[in-house]
Amino acid sequence: MFENLSDRLERSFKILKGEGKITEINVAETLKDVRRALLDADVNYKVAKTFTDTVKKKALGMNVLTAVKPGQMMVKIVHDELADLMGGESVGLKLEGRPAIILMSGLQGSGKTTFSGKLANMLKTKQHKNPLLVACDVYRPAAIEQLKVVAAQIGVPVYSEDNNKDVVEIANNAIKEAKTKGNDVVIIDTAGRLAVDEEMMNEIETLKNSVNPDETLFVVDSMTGQDAVNTAKEFNDRLDFDGVVLTKLDGDTRGGAAISIRTVVTKPIKFVGTGEKMEAIDVFHPSRMADRILG
Ligand code: GDP
Numbered sequence: 001m002f003e004n005l006s007d008r009l010e011r012s013f014k015i016l017k018g019e020g021k022i023t024e025i026n027v028a029e030t031l032k033d034v035r036r037a038l039l040d041a042d043v044n045y046k047v048a049k050t051f052t053d054t055v056k057k058k059a060l061g062m063n064v065l066t067a068v069k070p071g072q073m074m075v076k077i078v079h080d081e082l083a084d085l086m087g088g089e090s091v092g093l094k095l096e097g098r099p100a101i102i103l104m105s106g107l108q109g110s111g112k113t114t115f116s117g118k119l120a121n122m123l124k125t126k127q128h129k130n131p132l133l134v135a136c137d138v139y140r141p142a143a144i145e146q147l148k149v150v151a152a153q154i155g156v157p158v159y160s161e162d163n164n165k166d167v168v169e170i171a172n173n174a175i176k177e178a179k180t181k182g183n184d185v186v187i188i189d190t191a192g193r194l195a196v197d198e199e200m201m202n203e204i205e206t207l208k209n210s211v212n213p214d215e216t217l218f219v220v221d222s223m224t225g226q227d228a229v230n231t232a233k234e235f236n237d238r239l240d241f242d243g244v245v246l247t248k249l250d251g252d253t254r255g256g257a258a259i260s261i262r263t264v265v266t267k268p269i270k271f272v273g274t275g276e277k278m279e280a281i282d283v284f285h286p287s288r289m290a291d292r293i294l295g
Contacts, residue, residue, distance in 0.1 A: 007295070031056055034078060041256030041293070042225035047085075047263045055081050075294065082290035086258055090285050091243065091268035097214045099132070099178045100185045105204050105235055106219035108192035111247030111273055113143060115219050116189040117150035118273065118281035123185055124156060132183035134174040135160035136167040136207065137191040147189055154278055157183070167191075167203060168210045175211065188213070196234045205238055216241040217270065222249050222257045229260045236265040246284070247273035255293050258284075 031052045038048035058077050093102070102119070104112045116133055123129040133151050135158060137143035144160050151158040159174035171188055178186045190207065193200045208216055218241040220228045235241060244261055249272045258269055269284040 027056060027059055030074070031059075038256065038259070042260065043256040044226070044229065044260045044264070047260060051081065051085060079287075079290045079294055082259070082293055083286040086262050086284075086286035086289055087268050088286055090283050091270055092283070093215050093270065094242075095185060095214050099175065099183055100215075101175065101211050101213040102185065102187045103204075103208055103211065103213040103216045104187065104189050104219055105216060105239055105241060106192050106245075107196070107221075107231060108194055110192060110219045110221045111245075112192060112219045113137070113146050113150060113189050114276065115217075115245050115247060115271070115273055115281070116147065116187050117154055117156075118278055119271070120151070120156045120185075120187055121154040121278045122281055124154065129185045130183050131156055131185040131187055132174060132178045132181070133158045134171060134186060134188045136170055136188050138165045138167060138170070139191050143189075143191070150278070157181075167207050171207060171211050196231060201234075201238050208239055215243065217243050217245050218267075219245045219247060220257070220261070222246045222255070222272075223251055225257060226260070228257045229264050232261045232265050236267060241267060243268050243270035245269075245271045245273065250274045250280070255289060258289050259293075 034055065035048050035052045038051065039045065043051075055078055058081065059074060062073070062077065095102075104116055106112050120131040120133055123131050133147055133156055135144040135147045137147075144162075148158050148160070159170075159177055161170050161173065164170055167190070174188070175186055177183075188207070188211070190204055191200065216239055218232060218235050218239070220232060222228065224231075232244065244265070244267055246258055246261075246269055249255070262269055272282050272284050274280045274282060
């Protein structure tokens, strides 16, 4: 597991140093620990292998073996490489349209509606924006109701059309309303299915092409491991989304989804969800995630 990976690294290097026979082979042995931890965390095998190979090269290149504190140095190398693997820097939202449009995508239950509310709340309270939430999950009346409940909690308006199932029309009407009422950000919550299906993909693709969003975000449950990676790939192939939102990180002790998704779809993770409350949202910081992974 990821817990105490840094302690493990430090310890194994101390032992090696004590024995006075640190060699390339010993380094490789220690890095097996890292690889095992990554695999335990559901990181794809190839990604884990490439990662440890890179770390090994760096470690040997930096002469970690003769360092006074090789363990700590090793932890730093692993930390920096992990952060790099997850994109290095935080990537924010590009909201240039008037209004700016954000389209949410992802499977049912991934946390789209909750995140739409969290993001609206964050934009309202931290960036003094005036967002409008749009209910485009038209197949489940409960979904529209849920968005209204969330919106009421944060004091943000919702645009919905009770008897209309045409999401393109609803979204475009919502954008018109935003222009009239002075909402500078429009957040469109969409329908998800339990698994990727053609109808859902067609619908959201058509919606994306029609509203031309500033940001298309893919929302994914971080607890779903390798499935999360496959789903991310399928959505990205169709939507070419701009960023990923990793939800339910409060329940995920492993964090491997962050590494795998970033590596497979090469799109930045922009936000994380860390609970059910409206305030449980954070901008994604690769370095902090690396800290968390190292434990
Ligand atoms: P949607 O179907 O994609 O719109 O998903 P919902 O927003 O309805 O979320 C599904 C469930 O996950 C709900 O019970 C949410 O309260 C819960 N949820 C969403 N985000 C988080 C999170 O970051 N942490 C936790 N623990 N639960 C979350």
